[in-house]
Amino acid sequence: MRMMTPAADTLSLEKVAIRLDGRALIDISASVAPGEVLTVMGPSGSGKSTLLHALAGSLAPVFKLSGSVYLGDADVLALPAETRRMGLLFQDPLLFPHLSVCGNVMIAIPRAVSKARGERQDLAETALTAIGLEGYGPRDPATLSGGQAARVALQRTLLSGPRALLLDEPFSKLDAALRQEMRTLVFDHARARNLPVILVTHDPADAEAAGGEVFVLT
C-alpha cells in the first residue's frame, strides 16, 4: 500500500479577520506547526465555525475575509476549496448516504494514489480493516453505529491525503466513552502524519486532550 508523503507544512494565519456587515467576528494570527493542535474556543455564535469555513474555502459570501493563510509556501486563500487539501470533520460524520461504506472511502482516495478500480477498492477495504470495520464495505452507512460512522469519516478524510485538519466540534455528539476514544484516535493520527490541526470547540476537555495552544474568542 502506497502512502501519501507525510505533509510537513506549518499552517500560518496572518491577521485573518472576518467581518459580517462591517462587524468584526474574528481577528486571529496564529501559527500551527506540523503535528500541533490549535484549539479555538468560544461560545456559540462567536464565529468559530466561520473561521473553519474560511480556511476550507467555503465561506458564505455574506462574510468579508481579509488577511492571509499559508500552508508551507502555498497561499491557501488563493486556491479553490478542492485544491486546498484541508480535511474537514464535523460533529456529524456526514457520510454520503447514497454510497456504500466502501464507496465513501473510495471516493476520497486521490487518483494519484491509484487509478485502478480494483486497487482502489482494496485500499479502501484495508483502511476499513484498520479501524476495526473489516467486511463493512458493502454496507449502508446509515446502518453504522455513531462511533463506527465517526471512524469511517476520519479514515475517509485521512485517505484523501490532507495537508491540514480542520475539526468543527467533532466529538460533541459522541457519548463520553466514545468521545475519549475518538479524541485519542484523531490526535494520534494527526501527530503520526505531521498534520497541523485547528480544532474548534466549546468543550474545555477537548482543548485539554488536544494539548496545544488555545485561542479564546469572545
Next chain:
Amino acid sequence: MPAWLRLAPGATIALLIVPVAAGLIAALLPAFGYFPPLGGVAFSLDPLRDVLAAPGIERSIGLAALVGLLSPLVALALTFVLLACVWDTKGLSAVRRMVAPLLSVPHAAAAVGLAFLIAPSGFLFRLISPDITGWERPPDLLIVNDLWGLSMMAGLVAKEMPFLLLMALAALPALDGSRRRMVMASMGYGRGTGFFIAVAPQLYRLIRLPVFAVIAYASSVADVAIVLGPTTPAPLSVRILEWASDPVLSTRFTAAAAALIQMTLTLSLLGLWMLGEKLVAQLWMRFTTSGIRSGGGKFPRAVGLTVSLLPMLAIAFGLALLIIWSFAGRWRFPDTLPAGWGLRAWEQLGGGAMELATTSLVVALVPTIIAAVMIIGCLEVEHATGRTGGNRSLLILYVPLLVPQVTFLFGLQFLGVVLRVDGLMASVMFAHLVFILPYMFLSLADPYRRFDRRILQVAAGLGMGFWRRLFQVRLPMMIGPILTTLAMGIAVSIGQYLPTLLIGAGRVPTLTTEAVALSAGGDRRALAVAATLQALLPFVAFWIALAVPSFLARRRRGMQIR
C-alpha cells in the same frame, strides 16, 4: 464553478421575460391595425371596433370575467377550508400524498372526465336512472357547456385546488402550526377558527402569487372552456382562438384586438381582486377581534371535509370513467356500466395514438431537460454567491403565469409566421420551456436550498472539484426532488394546449390537442382513449419519481426523505 455557468440566471430571466414581452408587442401592434407582413401599414381602431361589433362579445367578455373571478375564489376558499380541517393532524400528510397525482392530471383530461361524470348522459344520471328519475333517454338538460359556465368553473376549481394546495403545503411549515394550534386552543379556539385566525392570513400572503396565477389562468383558459364551457357565445379566449385560426388572414387583426382586450380584462380582474383583498382584510380583523369561538365541533368539520374534497373526488371519478369509456363496448343510456368491453377504440386510434403519445413525450422531455439544466445552473450560482434575488426574482418567475397565455402566445405565433418558424416542433418545445420553467423552479428551489452545505464542504475537503461535487454528491443525494421536478415539467408540458396549438399552427398534434379536438365530436370512445393516454403519461412520470427514490432508499436508509 466554471465561469460560463454564471450566465445561467441571466439566460433564465431572459427566457422568462423576452418571449412574453415580444409576444405582447407582437399582439399589441396588430391590435391597432399595424402589421406590415399582413398588409397592415397604418394604425387604426378598426380591429377593436370589429371585436366589439362581433355578436355576443359582451357575453364572451362577461363569461371570462365571471369564470376568472369565481373559480379562483371558490378554489381558494375550499383550499383553506380543507386545510382548516386537517392542519396539525395526520390528515395533513394524507392530503400531501393526494396532491401530486391530482396535480399531474392535465386540464383537458380532467375536463373530459368531469363531462363524462356530470353530463345528462353521464355516469351520475345513469346511477339514478331509470329507478329514481324514470328517464329512459338522457334528459335534455344543458349541464355541460351550460350558459353560465358553471361546469367549466367546476372543472377549473377541481384542477386549481391541487395547485393551491401544493403551494400552501409548501408554505405551511414556515408558520409553525403545532404551536399556534396550542396557543389558540389555550384561549378556547377550536381547530377551524384557530386556523382562520392564526394561520390563514399569513398563509394567504405566502400563496398570493400562485392565486394571481390562477386568476390569470382561469380568465384566459382555452382547453377547459372548449370542453366544458358555453358555446354560444364562448368565453373570450375561445373566440380569440377562432379568429386566430381563421383562414382569412385579415381576421388576425380582429384576433389581436381581442387578445388585447383579454390582457386588459385579466389585469382588471387582478386589480379587482386586490381591492377585494383589502375588504376581506377589514372583515377579517373584525371577526378576529370579536372573540367568537364557534367553528369547532365534529359536524362543521365533516361538512367542511366533504365539500372541500368533493372537487378532487370528481377528478378521480372522472379519470376512472375515462378508462371505462375507452374500453367500453355497447353502453346504452340508463345502463350504469357498459354491456360489453372491447379494445376497438384503442385499436382504431392504434398507431395514431402511439404517434401522438410519442410526440407529446418528446415535446415534453426536451424542454424539461433543458429547463432542469438551467435551473440547476441558477441554483448553483445562487449557492456560490449567496444571492437569491429575493422577491423580485420570484416575480420574474411568475411573469409567464400572470400574463394571459392566449395574448402573448398569439403575438408569438405572429412572430413565428414572420420568422418562418411557426409549426415547427422546436418552436413548440421552446414555448413549452417558457411555461414549465416556473413550475420546475418552484419545485426544485426549496430542496436545493435546504441541502446540507457541510456535505459539500467535506467533499471539497476530500479534493472533489465542482463537477464531481455536483454529479457524485449533490445530484445523486437529491435524486428524489430532481425526479419530482422532471415529472412536474413533463406533466405541465403535456397539459399545455394553447402553446401547442398556436405555436404549432396545428401541425404538431399531441394527445392534448387531439383530446380537445375530439371533445367536440361524437366519438366518446376515441375521446376517452386520447384523454386516458394524456392523463397516463404524467401519472407514470410522477410514479417513477416516487418509486425510484423509495427503491434506492431500501438499500440506503440515509436517502429517506428528510
